[in-house]
Amino acid sequence: MPDHPSIDSEAISNLRELNPDDGGEFLREIFAIYLEDTPKRIAELKTAFANGDAGTFARAAHTIKGSSANVGARLMKSIAERLEHNARKDGLANVSAGIAECEAEFAVVAAELPKLVS
Numbered sequence: 001m002p003d004h005p006s007i008d009s010e011a012i013s014n015l016r017e018l019n020p021d022d023g024g025e026f027l028r029e030i031f032a033i034y035l036e037d038t039p040k041r042i043a044e045l046k047t048a049f050a051n052g053d054a055g056t057f058a059r060a061a062h063t064i065k066g067s068s069a070n071v072g073a074r075l076m077k078s079i080a081e082r083l084e085h086n087a088r089k090d091g092l093a094n095v096s097a098g099i100a101e102c103e104a105e106f107a108v109v110a111a112e113l114p115k116l117v118s
Contacts, residue, residue, distance in 0.1 A: 011072030024117040031113045058087040
């Protein structure tokens with residue numbers, strides 16, 4: 001399987017091993033949940049940022065970090081981890097560029113994940 005820089009091929013292999021004989025159904029389900037939920041969390045980041053709510057922002061970033069790690073979206077995980085850290089350490093002063101980066105990387109991941117089970 002070719003390794004896209006945004007996707008950790010080892011994480012995908014580990015997910016496949018959980019249900020090796022299901023024809024990729026488990027992966028499709030996990031990816032579908034991720035692809036449905038992550039835009040909601042990104043919207044939560046934007047709302048929390050607009051409202052100056054660093055706690056909600058950090059929790060949304062934490063959720064994105066964990067779910068991205070679960071599906072092998074390593075760059076998304078890294079971006080979300082940085083956003084979470086910044087919000088907890090410095091508030092929301094330096095996160096707006098990271099929100100845009102998160103959105104852009106999610107678009108890449110959303111295009112790549114379905115290819116892994118087609």
